[in-house]
Amino acid sequence: MESKRQVPNNIALVTGASSPRDIGTAICRKFASQGLSIFFTYWKADPAWIEEFQQTITNMGVRCESLEIDLSNPNAAYEILDSVETKVRFPSILINNAAHSKSDGYLHLDAQTLDHHYAVNMRSTFLLCVEFARRFEKSDLDTGRIINLTSGQDLGPMPGELAYAATKGAISAFTRSLSQELAPLGITVNAVNPGPTDSTWMTDEIREQLLPKFPMGRIGLPEDVAQTIAFLASEEAKWITGQIINSEGGFIRG
Template identity: 45%
Template structure:
């Protein structure tokens, strides 16, 4: 059936549950203050069943501490738009080379045998420094978590989608980058900036690779988001550089990410998109 130049009027009306019947894996969704949790709530509200990946030992070692996974799950379930959808969660240490493929397999099986959406939100916090202070251990740690595991997740996800009927709709990958290539960059986080820059650079290649499987691949820079890690003078200084006079909230980038997973964004792929609210570095 040929495509029509203009959609029918009824097709212009927004579906309140654009992800009804779809399934999603969101990694790094272990804190209610985090972006992963906000993305999962949006996907659930749009009708998707969601698998929440978490790695509590990482958060436990950070100044902000770990959240109760049961509370995270309950919060996402409270947002479910489709009563027939599900929210489940499971752990995964993505520093292990075999963990990404295992996670994709577990999420796929748990969600009924098909995985439509992959949001690779996880990242390593800390273990970083300036050019003068970084070492091989820091670089290797960020490579393993921030880049290698993401690529292996995409690989395993693509292999799963290849087993489905040709051009099965709904295939979506969203990766996360940062502001490493904007203004003065991130000179105090060289290892993190390097690996996040790698994801931005590989976005177009991945999208071209996966086009024949009807999978879009996009990468989002969420900008400065208040996830509980900054306080005091640093917090005030960042807010002062935003036209809105505030930090981004987790739901700010989550709205963009969730939209990219819907059919409305089916024609957008291979893009690195900044969601910074006009933040001036």
């Protein structure tokens, strides 16, 4: 049986767990294995799978609740936190994993594409972070964790993904600045760049192209990301804040 790490609290809020191969789904499983209750959000998922997944988490001996929500809704952050407080109670761990991605490039980039990426990747993430902090300050908790997902935009270009690269890259800057504001509250704020991960977006053709760039001989898995995030959420990581963790398995860019 896997040993459990000490965690600041026993409730984790995870956005973007909509299919069996999602990074968000792997994070939920990892946290549940450590005894944390789970509240996750999803969008346009198979209702039968959502029910099955919730039962799987519940069978691990923890509570599991969920909410279907469109994160492009300006009020999504408030609705999510209202829901988790009503269905479970206020969490001490927030994982901003959900993202919007649609290929563009300079020939196709337009206002609508930018707005869609901004609404999910930036606005929902940023509002969830600050509203979490405001409610945390009124709670009886003394330790909290915010972990955002980014995609390595600081490390190299992403041609054909201008809106995605720009909006996900903003998360890094936001994370660093927010960490300074929230440190006095006992909340650490970090981001994780997992590199190319074999989740819902990867095809056989993409795998074939990427595999030679991984010196460890395999492509990253959602479970790899979950391990890193579980550490940052643990008591052992209480002195780590304002960091962008590039956990890419030695991925060679270019």
